[in-house]
Amino acid sequence: MRPFDYERATDAADAVARAASRPEAVFLAGGTNLVDHLKLGLVEPELLVDISHLPLAAIEQEPDGTLDIGANVRNADLAAHPAVRRSHPLLSRALLSGASGQLRNLATTGGNLLQRTRCVYFQDVTTPCNKRSPGSGCSALGGHTEQHAIFGASQQCIAVHPSDMAVALAALDAQVSLLGPEGVTSMPVTELHRLPGDSPERDTVLDRGQLITGVRIPPPPAGARHTYRKVRERSSFAFALISLAAEMVVEDGVIASARLALGGVAHKPWRARRAEEVLHGAPAITETFTAAAKAELEQARPLEGNAFKVPMARAMIVAALKELAVETT
């Protein structure tokens, strides 16, 4: 491991200033992904700016029901928070489906969003990888692709984003709060991560020194029902082959609103907008759900090793929507 300097930030502005001052500075929060990458030699920063002690660990519910979640809130605490379990149970489920109890006690909200792909070739420094070493080639193309993307991949990279939490946040129209050298900004979670294109080394649109300070989730629509489903190779402590966060409101047999996001299928949490378009205003019946899944999966470009993900995603979408199609009023 290459030597690095370590600095403990005194506040968020101080963290941004320290990170912006050195070209190879990175933020350290829970460490569960970064420290692993330091050991594996995937990253070699010259400065670690420790933000884990900053007071960004509160969860507050505003009068209109918006949840304001600090970037340092631990995954375990977010999953267990009464307001999250009450208003956004799919977020609790998504968090609880990821990692292990010990890791959820360390991992943070901001760090979970910024965790990097578990593509085995990315994590193995002996193999070419455009994400790790731009221009070196993609070992996954022509290699084992069971875990890889069916949406939005490029010839440079077919890796998927590994987060469960981010999939739920994408479905819930959460906003990421940011502080950077240019000041305070925010953006939808769905716009934080990018598709690989010709620069797969960039997971997100964030600029150097930009710090995630929190996540805001608007209140769910009245009568919403939610679910989070995940298929993986073992029943616990494994990343998703495919996951689905879904929320739907049905009134008088008609779908008033539906929000869906898929995980394990793309370089980013995949908001299923084409499926949503089919669902909106349509009768809440199996034929509608099948048509919605078909509309979304028409964009899929599976590879030989991950072609199973297309029928799996289709079945998962239809089954989840059937589950949610029960009127609550």
Place this chain on the structure above:
Amino acid sequence: MESRLALTVDGEEHTIEVDTRTTLLDALRDRIGATAPKKGCDHGQCGSCTVIEDGRRVTTCLSLAVAHDGASIVTASGLSDGDLGLHPMQQAFIEQDAFQCGYCTPGQICSAIGMLAEIADGSPSFVTEDLADPPTLTDAEIRERLSGNLCRCGAYVNILAAVRQATQHSDKGAA
């Protein structure tokens, strides 16, 4: 780069100077001599390095020691009180034969104690049926919540029995 930090480990205070690259696990084992937490995979996947830090179970291999300056850590060695004998979880592991080689056991025991505290706090798990209700201690809950601790000898059935036995002593269940 060297950095000075203070750690309280099993009730004793230590001040050490470490390279910033040192993990909390290596600091505990190699610098302080607290060898109960074990190095298994060193990548957060096996749980054998689990300790209880400020009341919560955590792996120590994916933490940099320098980031944990001031922390209070209880390892499996610090669970037993000399006068009171073994912690009920330790006693249960012995009585239920919940290990073979024993390498993962200190991590299993710390994890199990931390896990029971999480259930007592009402924290749900992925297998909790209704997130609105406090979880109940079913076998499925114990298995799911201990999935971060691997046992290559495969003593899982007896580990489950040991955790069950330890919950019978819930008045002494907390670390």
